[in-house]
Amino acid sequence: MKWKVTLSDLNFDQHEQKIVSQVIQNKWLTMGEMVKKLERNFANFLGVKHAFAVSSGTAALHLSLRALNIKTEDEVLVPSLTFVASANAILYVGAKPVFVDITGLSDLNLSCDDLENKITPKTKAIMVVHYGGYLADMERIKKIAKKHNLFVIEDAAHAIGAKFKLKMAGGIGDIGCFSFFSNKNMATGEGGMVVTNRDKFAQKIRLLRSHGMTSMTWDRHKGHAYSYDVTELGYNYRMTEMNAALGIEQLKKLRSSNRKRKSLIKIYVENLEGTKGLSIPFLNYPRDSAFHLFPIILDQDVNREKFMDFLKRAKIQTSIHYPPIHKFSYYRKNFKESENHLPSTEYVGGHEVTLPLHPLLKKEDILFVCDKIKEILPQVRS
Numbered sequence: 544m545k546w547k548v549t550l551s552d553l554n555f556d557q558h559e560q561k562i563v564s565q566v567i568q569n570k571w572l573t574m575g576e577m578v579k580k581l582e583r584n585f586a587n588f589l590g591v592k593h594a595f596a597v598s599s600g601t602a603a604l605h606l607s608l609r610a611l612n613i614k615t616e617d618e619v620l621v622p623s624l625t626f627v628a629s630a631n632a633i634l635y636v637g638a639k640p641v642f643v644d645i646t647g648l649s650d651l652n653l654s655c656d657d658l659e660n661k662i663t664p665k666t667k668a669i670m671v672v673h674y675g676g677y678l679a680d681m682e683r684i685k686k687i688a689k690k691h692n693l694f695v696i697e698d699a700a701h702a703i704g705a706k707f708k709l710k711m712a713g714g715i716g717d718i719g720c721f722s723f724f725s726n727k728n729m730a731t732g733e734g735g736m737v738v739t740n741r742d743k744f745a746q747k748i749r750l751l752r753s754h755g756m757t758s759m760t761w762d763r764h765k766g767h768a769y770s771y772d773v774t775e776l777g778y779n780y781r782m783t784e785m786n787a788a789l790g791i792e793q794l795k796k797l798r799s800s801n802r803k804r805k806s807l808i809k810i811y812v813e814n815l816e817g818t819k820g821l822s823i824p825f826l827n828y829p830r831d832s833a834f835h836l837f838p839i840i841l842d843q844d845v846n847r848e849k850f851m852d853f854l855k856r857a858k859i860q861t862s863i864h865y866p867p868i869h870k871f872s873y874y875r876k877n878f879k880e881s882e883n884h885l886p887s888t889e890y891v892g893g894h895e896v897t898l899p900l901h902p903l904l905k906k907e908d909i910l911f912v913c914d915k916i917k918e919i920l921p922q923v924r925s
């Protein structure tokens with residue numbers, strides 16, 4: 544399918560081409576100078592003490608849970624309206640994801656009231672997801688965490704660059720996790736980052752990222768070490784130099800591309816607000832955003848499949864964020880459905896549509912999408 548308006552796109556130019564060629568010329572392909580530079584730049588950008596480049600956002604989440612020593616019998620609170628990786632990572636360490644509902648149709652981030660209700664003596668951590676880049680209520684979440692002695696992991700996969708007072712998304716909780724998957728605000732194909740201000744967690748993440756080894760191939764290459772010990776059961780979650788090189792260039796563009804995303808959302812809102820048959824979440828949202836997604840929620844009487852199909856025929860690519868995790872077969876098989884009373888999540892899961900949003904879009908593209916939406920909506924209401 545040749546789309547006229549794609550959901551996301553890569554904001555790449557000759558800078559990305561040049562830096563990747565440089566890696567090939569350097570003949571060092573993993574965990575070298577590029578990775579070190581990306582980690583340094585990312586830590587400075589976020590204002591955090593430690594940043595570790597990893598092979599994916601999922602790896603980042605897994606490492607964060609291992610670093611906090613979350614294990615079997617522990618419970619971790621997480622929204623169900625997120626990408627499945629958030630909950631899968633909790634299962635990787637043998638802990639139980641306890642699903643929290645979202646606040647409502649105008650705020651798709653987790654509900655702090657539901658969060659508090661679901662705390663038990665087994666709860667060890669809260670995994671916050673900043674949906675679509677919109678910061679969750681970190682002030683209240685941190686207060687709840689402090690009161691109940693819980694760790695806070697931020698799944699900031701959507702929220703690179705969103706500000707919270709003097710901090711930034713990912714740098715607010717105990718550990719922050721990022722994804723640089725191809726559709727993210729900063730894209731390296733596959734890749735991610737784990738950040739923390741706590742030395743103890745940093746030390747563990749550094750070890751676990753590379754098999755629990757006490758020295759790296761790079762150190763040995765540079766003559767800093769001859770051998771190594773293995774002190775933890777770790778993984779190969781290392782980032783390649785090509786991915787890191789792309790990340791260095793992408794990070795330089797992040798502020799301006801997030802601004803562009805914001806201005807495109809403004810055009811969407813100006814043209815869609817008040818349209819019969821849909822509502823727009825996060826309007827007048829009180830916190831910052833990285834503007835990763837532009838979600839709309841269709842009214843109950845609108846047939847989503849027909850709506851999306853019409854847009855597809857107009858060559859407009861759309862998506863759903865997200866089919867709720869607790870409804871997936873694997874989760875239904877392994878967890879009691881009766882434990883999951885998540886009415887707002889289920890409504891949004893059944894009625895949300897994500898519209899195209901990326902920094903290469905033009906005003907005409909957005910106006911075209913809005914016109915098509917207004918054309919189809921009266922035809923797909925029952």
Ligand SMILES: Cc1ncc(COP(=O)(O)O)c(C=O)c1O
Nearest residue numbers: 599600601626628700722723724
């Ligand atoms: C909210 C969220 N968490 C985690 C991930 C996992 O990241 P990755 O695909 O880099 O493993 C994603 C990315 O798709 C995501 O959107």
